[in-house]
Amino acid sequence: MLNIESLHKSFRENVILHNLTFTVNPGEIIGLVGENGAGKSTLLHILATISKPSEGSISLNDLSYTTERKKIRKLIGYVPQDIAVWEDLTVEENMVFFEKLSWVNQTKEELRNLCQEMKLYKWKEPVNTLSGGMKRKLNLAISLIHHPKVLLLDEPTVGIDLKSRKEIGTYLQKQAVENELMIIYTSHDMDEINELCNRVICIGKDPFYKDMLLNSGKEIISF
Numbered sequence: 001m002l003n004i005e006s007l008h009k010s011f012r013e014n015v016i017l018h019n020l021t022f023t024v025n026p027g028e029i030i031g032l033v034g035e036n037g038a039g040k041s042t043l044l045h046i047l048a049t050i051s052k053p054s055e056g057s058i059s060l061n062d063l064s065y066t067t068e069r070k071k072i073r074k075l076i077g078y079v080p081q082d083i084a085v086w087e088d089l090t091v092e093e094n095m096v097f098f099e100k101l102s103w104v105n106q107t108k109e110e111l112r113n114l115c116q117e118m119k120l121y122k123w124k125e126p127v128n129t130l131s132g133g134m135k136r137k138l139n140l141a142i143s144l145i146h147h148p149k150v151l152l153l154d155e156p157t158v159g160i161d162l163k164s165r166k167e168i169g170t171y172l173q174k175q176a177v178e179n180e181l182m183i184i185y186t187s188h189d190m191d192e193i194n195e196l197c198n199r200v201i202c203i204g205k206d207p208f209y210k211d212m213l214l215n216s217g218k219e220i221i222s223f
């Protein structure tokens, strides 16, 4: 379980996150919504151990983010907003490169299966010949190489077609259930949030997103 308690984050006098307390259970997909600048990426950075909170505590399966950062990092998969893959390498070369950087050993066959499960078949193609949707799938596949327990996705489907979106969504739902993965997912697409997520966290001052979800039947947590 991921446990976030009384989390605050400020940049100098600018308070971005104020008193966030929530938990994420194994197998759950949590939507994270809010207007531009509300602090979604800031929260994901903190959960990915890229930055530290100003106050508050976080633990993952009873490991403290303060004292066990190295162990925590092995359990986190993070997909940033910007695609971060090697454009001149093939899909295969990217997967092998990131496998070498990870803490697990996977055969090429296993890496290829991981790509195929999310319907990314262009194994021998250089990344710079792939569509945006394919690149996003590769980014996601890379984040799963080390079998994380928590997957943090910052707008992973932005700018991609509906079919690829659905394929990614179906894959994530399967991963959450089968591997008890905890997923936090940011998106501005409320249909996608409605379809994919078990619960939704709304952050920021603008009530727009919360209002959009009022009749969705979803549990909404707002800060």
Ligand SMILES: Nc1ncnc2c1ncn2[C@@H]1O[C@H](COP(=O)(O)OP(=O)(O)OP(=O)(O)O)[C@@H](O)[C@H]1O
Residues within 6 Å of the ligand: 011, 016, 034, 035, 036, 037, 038, 039, 040, 041, 042, 043
């Ligand atoms: N390193 C930093 N130093 C100072 N301010 C920062 C820093 N990082 C983020 N901010 C500020 O924190 C606020 C929240 O930014 P953040 O990127 O988390 O928002 P967001 O909800 O992810 O927005 P978007 O939907 O546009 O991606 C913004 O006002 C941003 O300028």
